[in-house]
Amino acid sequence: MQFRVLAALLAATTALTPAAASAQAIFTTAPQEQLFHLQVERARPAAPRLQPIIPARFAAREPSRIAAVETPAAAPVAPPRPIVAGAMLRHLTNNIQGYRLAGEIGSSEWPIYVTEAQASRRLQFRIGYLAAVSVMPEASALTLTINDQTIGDTPIRAVQEVETIVFDIPPGVMRPGFNSVRIATSQRHRVDCSLEATYELWTQIDPTETGLVLPEDDPGVVSLSDLGALPPDEQGALPIRAVLGANAKPLEIERMLRAAQAISLAGRFEQPVVDAGPAAGGRYGVNLFVGAAAEFAGRVDLSRAGPIDEPRAFVLPAAPGRRAGIVVTGATSAQVDEAIRRLLVSAAPKGSPQGLRASAAFPGYRLDGGRKVKLRDLGVASEEFTGRLYRAAFNIVMPPDFYAADYGNALLRLAGGYAAGLDSNAQIVVKVDERTAVSLNLLKASGDVFRDNPLPLPLGFLKPGLNRIEIEAHVPTRQDADCDPLAAMRAAKRFLFLDETEIELPPIARIAQMPDLAVTASGGFPYAGAKGRPKLYMPSLDSDAVGAAATIVAHFAIAAGKPIDFEIVDTPPGEGQGPTLAVAPLDSFDAALLQRLDMPADTLREAWGPHLTADRRKASEKRLSPLEIAARNRFVLQRNFPMACYAPRNMLDKTITAQSGGASAPPPPSGEAERVDFAPVGTVRGGRLERPDGERDLLEAWRDDLRREGHWGYGVVERLRVAGVWSAARVADAAQWLRAGFEAEAADRVAPQHASLAMSQTILGDTAKDVWTIVTAPNAATLAEASACLVDPRVSRRVQGQLAMLDMTDAAVAASGAGSPRFIVTRPLSFGNLRLIAAGWMSLHPGVYVGLAILVAALFAASTRWLTRNIGRSSR
Structure with missing residues (x-):
C-alpha cells in the first residue's frame, strides 16, 4: 500500500513539473546583442527546439506537433515529429490586419516566398497564439491552409499563455516563388450566446513564435530573383541596414533609396524599416551596399566576387553572425547607376496560382473605375457558417486621383443565402474603413438564396489609396436566448457566403485634392508618377534622419506599387520645382519655412520642450527588467499593439498590475495590368477547405434545403414585423451617423503634447509640383523610432487630413482636416470627367446645390411669367 501511495505521489509530481518555458519575446529591430536574456534552470526536453531570443514569464509552451495531412479532408494523424535540429523561424510579414483574428470567424492570408531549394526540403510551419478567456476550446479551432490545402487544425485553448503548434507540410505543397499561407479561426463563446458577446472573441497570433520552420543549413537567399525570401524580423518588418560611408553624399543616399525600394517591392514587404550604420549581424533582414567597388574598403569584403x-x-549569402547582403556596384559611378536600373527592373512574379493571387492583393487589389473583380481573386473563401456573426474582409486600392463623393455607387453583388428561422434583426452590414456604408435586412422568415443581390456602396465612403471593406452577417435566432453553449458544436447552418460575390465600380471622377495626407500615406501621391524628379529636402544628413527618410520613402513606394526617384536637396526648393518631402528633426528646419508651410512649430516646441536637444538613447537600446519584458509581451498580444510602437513604462505598469490579478485585458474596439489566371480559393465546409474541383453547387444545395423546410409565405403580421424592423434599422443608422460625427470631431482635436512625430502637408501653388509634406520629431533618435512606428500598416492607414500627430504610447494618430483643399488636374478634363467632378462637388456642397436649384426654379418661373405676359393676342 505504501508503495502505491509513493508511486502515485511520484506520478503526480512528474505531471505537474513545468516544461522549459522559453520563448521569443516581442521587440523591434534592435540589435540582438542589446536584448535581455533570462536564464531559467529547468529540465529541458530531449528534442532540440528553436533557439529563444528573450525568454519571458508569458512564454510559449512546448510546441505541440501535428503531422502533415495528406488530404485536405483528413484529420491530423500519425505520430508527431520533432522540429529540425537548430532550425530557424522565418516570420510572417506584417499587414494591415495585424495578427488579430477576431469574432466567431476570422482569417488572414500572407504571400510567402520560398526558394527552389526550400520548396524541395521537408518544411514545417509553426504557430504561436494567445486567445481570449471567453473562447470555448471544445467548439473553437485554428486552421492552417497553404495554397488552399488544409494542412491541419487544432483546438483553441491557449487562454493563459502562448501555445505553439507545429504542422508538417506535405511534400510538393509549397512551390518555388510565392505561396498562399492562410491562418483561420472558428470561435464560440463559453457562456454567452448574444450577438454582442461575439466581439469578445479573439485569437492573437504571436509573430515572434509564428512562421516557416527552415533547417539551420538552409542557404537562404543566394540570387536576386529570390529577394522575396529575405527573412522578416519578429515584428514582421524587413530591417534594411544601409551601409554607407562616412559623410555620405546626397548622390550615395539617393542610390540607396532606390535600391531599398526595389528590395521592398520585390518581396512584397509592407513594413520595410531602414537604418544607416555598419553592417549588421543577426538572421533577419538584409545589409545593403551601394556604390563603386573602390568605395567599399573597410565596409565589405568583395574578394570572392x-x-x-x-x-x-x-547577393552575399548570410553567414553565422551576419545578415544576407545585397551589393549594387560597378567600376564607375555610371556603372553603379546602371546596376541600380537593372535592380529596379523586376521580373514577372512566380509561384503557385494561389500565391500569385495573394501577392497581387498586396497591400490591396488595385481597382479602377469601370472594373469589377470577384472576391475569390481577393482571397475570400466560400463559407457555410453556423454562428451568429459572420465576417469577411478584403482590401482595395483606389487611384490616388479618385474624387470621393456621392455621385455614384459601387455595387457589391452578393452571392449566398440564409436559413429559415432567423431573428427579426438579422441583417448584412458592409463597412468601409470601420464605417457602416450600407445594410440589408434579411426579412424572409423562410430563408433565401441569391446569386446576384446588389448592395450599393456610395463612392463617398471610399477614399484614394487603401480601403478595407468588411462584410458582416448578423444571423441570430430566437433559440440563442436559451443559450446552450455546447449546442454550438452541433449547430445548424445559418448563412452561406460564396466567393462568386464581386465588387463593381462605376466610372469615377479623376481629379486629385491637396492637401490630403491619406492619399500620400496610402498611395504615394504626388511623388509617385510625378513629372520630373520629386525633391527630398534634408537639412541634416544625420544617420538617424537618413534612416527615417529612407523608411518613409520605401513606404511611399509600397503604397504606390512602384519606385520613386527622389532627388535629395539641402536647400528648400523653389516654387514649381517638384513636389517636396522634408524629413528632419524640428530644430533643423528654418522657422520662417515652417510658418510658411502652416506647421505649428511654436506649439510643438512648447510641447516637446527638453526633448528637442536631448541626447536620449533609443528605447530599443534600454534594458527592461524581466517583469517588464513579460508585461510588454502580454500587452502587445492582448491589445494587437504594433510592435514598432514601443509600449511605454506607464502602460507596462498597468499591465503588470492586471496580470497580478490573473485577469485578461479586453481587446480594443475594433494602365491595365496583365491578367493573371488566379485559382479559386475553395470552400470551407465543416471547418475544412475543400478543393474547388470536387465541391458541389452550394447555392443549389441551400435552395433545396430551404424547399424542404416547407415554410409558407408570411401574411399581414409578418409584413408589420418587417415594417417595424425597417423603422428600427433607420433609427439605428441615424444614431450611428450622429455618433460617428461626434467621434470624428473629437478625433480632429490634435494633442501635440502627446505626439512623438508630426506630419504636415500644404500646397503653395496650383499644381502637384507645389505640394510640401513635412515629417518631423523632437530629435533625430525619436524621428527614426517614430518613423518605424508610422509605417506599420495598422498605423499608416489612419494618417489623414492636413496635420497628423503620431502618439507612440498607444499607436494612435490624431488628425486635423484641410480647411480648403485645392483641386489638382492629373489628366485631360474630358466632358464625362467634368460631369462626374461637378456632380461630386455638388454632393459635397448641398447648400450650393439647393441654392442653385432654387435659383433655376426662380428663373424658370420668371421666364414663364414673362412669356405668358408678352406672347399671344392681348384681350384688350
Whole structure:
C-alpha cells in the first residue's frame, strides 16, 4: 500500500513539473546583442527546439506537433515529429490586419516566398497564439491552409499563455516563388450566446513564435530573383541596414533609396524599416551596399566576387553572425547607376496560382473605375457558417486621383443565402474603413438564396489609396436566448457566403485634392508618377534622419506599387520645382519655412520642450527588467499593439498590475495590368477547405434545403414585423451617423503634447509640383523610432487630413482636416470627367446645390411669367 501511495505521489509530481518555458519575446529591430536574456534552470526536453531570443514569464509552451495531412479532408494523424535540429523561424510579414483574428470567424492570408531549394526540403510551419478567456476550446479551432490545402487544425485553448503548434507540410505543397499561407479561426463563446458577446472573441497570433520552420543549413537567399525570401524580423518588418560611408553624399543616399525600394517591392514587404550604420549581424533582414567597388574598403569584403569592371548586383549569402547582403556596384559611378536600373527592373512574379493571387492583393487589389473583380481573386473563401456573426474582409486600392463623393455607387453583388428561422434583426452590414456604408435586412422568415443581390456602396465612403471593406452577417435566432453553449458544436447552418460575390465600380471622377495626407500615406501621391524628379529636402544628413527618410520613402513606394526617384536637396526648393518631402528633426528646419508651410512649430516646441536637444538613447537600446519584458509581451498580444510602437513604462505598469490579478485585458474596439489566371480559393465546409474541383453547387444545395423546410409565405403580421424592423434599422443608422460625427470631431482635436512625430502637408501653388509634406520629431533618435512606428500598416492607414500627430504610447494618430483643399488636374478634363467632378462637388456642397436649384426654379418661373405676359393676342 505504501508503495502505491509513493508511486502515485511520484506520478503526480512528474505531471505537474513545468516544461522549459522559453520563448521569443516581442521587440523591434534592435540589435540582438542589446536584448535581455533570462536564464531559467529547468529540465529541458530531449528534442532540440528553436533557439529563444528573450525568454519571458508569458512564454510559449512546448510546441505541440501535428503531422502533415495528406488530404485536405483528413484529420491530423500519425505520430508527431520533432522540429529540425537548430532550425530557424522565418516570420510572417506584417499587414494591415495585424495578427488579430477576431469574432466567431476570422482569417488572414500572407504571400510567402520560398526558394527552389526550400520548396524541395521537408518544411514545417509553426504557430504561436494567445486567445481570449471567453473562447470555448471544445467548439473553437485554428486552421492552417497553404495554397488552399488544409494542412491541419487544432483546438483553441491557449487562454493563459502562448501555445505553439507545429504542422508538417506535405511534400510538393509549397512551390518555388510565392505561396498562399492562410491562418483561420472558428470561435464560440463559453457562456454567452448574444450577438454582442461575439466581439469578445479573439485569437492573437504571436509573430515572434509564428512562421516557416527552415533547417539551420538552409542557404537562404543566394540570387536576386529570390529577394522575396529575405527573412522578416519578429515584428514582421524587413530591417534594411544601409551601409554607407562616412559623410555620405546626397548622390550615395539617393542610390540607396532606390535600391531599398526595389528590395521592398520585390518581396512584397509592407513594413520595410531602414537604418544607416555598419553592417549588421543577426538572421533577419538584409545589409545593403551601394556604390563603386573602390568605395567599399573597410565596409565589405568583395574578394570572392571577382573583378568588378561592369555594372553588377548580387547577393552575399548570410553567414553565422551576419545578415544576407545585397551589393549594387560597378567600376564607375555610371556603372553603379546602371546596376541600380537593372535592380529596379523586376521580373514577372512566380509561384503557385494561389500565391500569385495573394501577392497581387498586396497591400490591396488595385481597382479602377469601370472594373469589377470577384472576391475569390481577393482571397475570400466560400463559407457555410453556423454562428451568429459572420465576417469577411478584403482590401482595395483606389487611384490616388479618385474624387470621393456621392455621385455614384459601387455595387457589391452578393452571392449566398440564409436559413429559415432567423431573428427579426438579422441583417448584412458592409463597412468601409470601420464605417457602416450600407445594410440589408434579411426579412424572409423562410430563408433565401441569391446569386446576384446588389448592395450599393456610395463612392463617398471610399477614399484614394487603401480601403478595407468588411462584410458582416448578423444571423441570430430566437433559440440563442436559451443559450446552450455546447449546442454550438452541433449547430445548424445559418448563412452561406460564396466567393462568386464581386465588387463593381462605376466610372469615377479623376481629379486629385491637396492637401490630403491619406492619399500620400496610402498611395504615394504626388511623388509617385510625378513629372520630373520629386525633391527630398534634408537639412541634416544625420544617420538617424537618413534612416527615417529612407523608411518613409520605401513606404511611399509600397503604397504606390512602384519606385520613386527622389532627388535629395539641402536647400528648400523653389516654387514649381517638384513636389517636396522634408524629413528632419524640428530644430533643423528654418522657422520662417515652417510658418510658411502652416506647421505649428511654436506649439510643438512648447510641447516637446527638453526633448528637442536631448541626447536620449533609443528605447530599443534600454534594458527592461524581466517583469517588464513579460508585461510588454502580454500587452502587445492582448491589445494587437504594433510592435514598432514601443509600449511605454506607464502602460507596462498597468499591465503588470492586471496580470497580478490573473485577469485578461479586453481587446480594443475594433494602365491595365496583365491578367493573371488566379485559382479559386475553395470552400470551407465543416471547418475544412475543400478543393474547388470536387465541391458541389452550394447555392443549389441551400435552395433545396430551404424547399424542404416547407415554410409558407408570411401574411399581414409578418409584413408589420418587417415594417417595424425597417423603422428600427433607420433609427439605428441615424444614431450611428450622429455618433460617428461626434467621434470624428473629437478625433480632429490634435494633442501635440502627446505626439512623438508630426506630419504636415500644404500646397503653395496650383499644381502637384507645389505640394510640401513635412515629417518631423523632437530629435533625430525619436524621428527614426517614430518613423518605424508610422509605417506599420495598422498605423499608416489612419494618417489623414492636413496635420497628423503620431502618439507612440498607444499607436494612435490624431488628425486635423484641410480647411480648403485645392483641386489638382492629373489628366485631360474630358466632358464625362467634368460631369462626374461637378456632380461630386455638388454632393459635397448641398447648400450650393439647393441654392442653385432654387435659383433655376426662380428663373424658370420668371421666364414663364414673362412669356405668358408678352406672347399671344392681348384681350384688350
